[in-house]
Amino acid sequence: MSQLPLRAQLASALGRTAATLSRATGRGDGSVIGGRVGLMLEPDLLRQLAADRRLALVSATNGKTTTTRLIASALRQLGEVATNAFGANMPAGHVSALSSAKDAPYAVLEVDEKYLPEVLDTTQAGVVCLMNLSRDQMDRAAEIWLLAQKWRRALASRPTLVIANCDDPLVAWAASGAARVSWVAAGQRWREDSWCCPECGGPLDRKGADWACRECAFRRPTPSWVLDGEDVIDPRGQRWRLDLQLPGQANRANGAIALATVAAFGLEPGHALLGLREVTSVAGRYTTVERDGRSLRLLLAKNPAGWLEAFDVSDPALPIILSVNAQGPDGRDTSWLWDVDYRILMGRPVLVTGERRRDLALRLYVAGVPFQLCDSFGQAVAVLPPGRIDVIANYTAFQQIRTEFGRAE
Incomplete structure (x- = not known):
């Protein structure tokens, strides 16, 4: 690496400081705010x-x-x-x-x-x-x-x-x-x-x-x-x-x-x-977390193609919790739920939660898939008996679950 110009060195250093402060105060992992600070000081950084x-x-x-x-x-x-x-x-x-x-x-x-x-x-x-x-x-x-x-x-x-x-x-x-x-x-x-x-x-x-x-x-x-x-x-x-x-x-x-x-x-x-072969989990994806005798495997699905792949990984013998939000990072339009074929979940205990749980519940109802509607993720976990559980969530729902379990890697 060649030596950065002084302005770029300063911008980079202040960005790293901002990222460190973000992590220390629990506001995030610093991976965005540090870059924003650096680019404000040096747009060509x-x-x-x-x-x-x-x-x-x-x-x-x-x-x-x-x-x-x-x-x-x-x-x-x-x-x-x-x-x-x-x-x-x-x-x-x-x-x-x-x-x-x-x-x-x-x-x-x-x-x-x-x-x-x-x-x-x-x-x-x-x-x-x-x-x-x-x-x-x-x-x-x-x-x-x-x-x-x-x-x-x-x-x-x-x-x-x-x-x-x-x-x-x-x-x-x-x-x-x-x-x-x-x-x-x-x-x-x-x-x-x-x-x-x-x-x-x-x-x-x-x-x-x-x-x-x-x-x-x-x-x-x-x-x-x-x-x-x-x-x-x-x-x-x-x-x-x-x-x-x-x-x-x-x-x-x-x-x-x-x-x-x-x-x-x-x-x-x-x-x-x-x-x-050293990679076992990616930003919480595929991680298994424990709560009250229950082992929950976390799977991320953000769009119809992603749900298809999550179903491929999911174990059809296990109960499953589905959680859907529609915040900015997810996209606020949940019409994509109608492009997912949820009939593959037939025969499994299905629990539905998240901010847009009713949208997902309607989709499952039309598909003929029995489900139980839950007001929170914690309630969904508590409904199920101890054992292994699969969890599929879209982006912000997934991040909320990760935060609840200490942002498992």
Whole structure:
């Protein structure tokens, strides 16, 4: 790392102080306020902090926090890594992450989908990972085809290496204009947002994992990396068993993307897997917490695609608590609940809580899924007998539960 200009050093130091005070006073983890203070004093701070680092940006609708953690864990075998481990994925969070590890030669930053063009332009990152695009926070997020178009424009003619999921047509279209792309067949279980060709609007024909437009030449690129069950096949045809401690198909997809990304930094899959297998929980996701003889596993689901993956991880033999809010970070429009097929919960004890529990209760009623409505999360836990319980919550509901249990990692 080159020496920062004096103004940037001062801005970075004051930002770290603000972050420390935020943590000490219990106002938060400091990952946003520290960056805001730094950027107020030096608006160009993100560019200066990113200079001379080997930097990867990770963006998607779902899985970017987990994939960022996996990549960072693997890269630590090469040296210190700066990363926004708790999901503060806008420029203020990026500044905080880079300031807190100002001498780290490597950086892995999760980036909000809308901010990716801006952050890429500012940081000149050498690697960008694109995993999936689906509907999310519909009252305030850009329409996903517009996001794909912005990604495509941002990547055009750049020397950046793009690691992209070729199984998602929107991601493939966004990445196809880049100068260098490493395609990964990471899978796409949620397909309701990609039945039409982003190039011409025609219908996409699908056969297994393959897809192609019926009316133009746009089709699934040929992958270099392939997720095949529990294994990842690398560009040389060698198989690598993932054996991640994180559960589910979605995390195996995240692991495949992570392996392809760290390979761009020169780390072989056999060595990278050692780091990937160390990750057991990500900002509270998949953590098990205890209360009064009950073991509660915490799962996060923010949108229809995320609920599909949470159901995949959830144990159908266990009772389940569902909690939904509609605060600013969640999006205030809960109409997305009607895109989730809750019939998979049939036969399980289902308890419903959260600020928008009645919205969810109506959706379950229409789906024919029996449930019990609870005024609070604590009440829902108390209703169930001792034993194992799954919990699925959207973003702010999840954070409230984490806080109640001491923000388990």
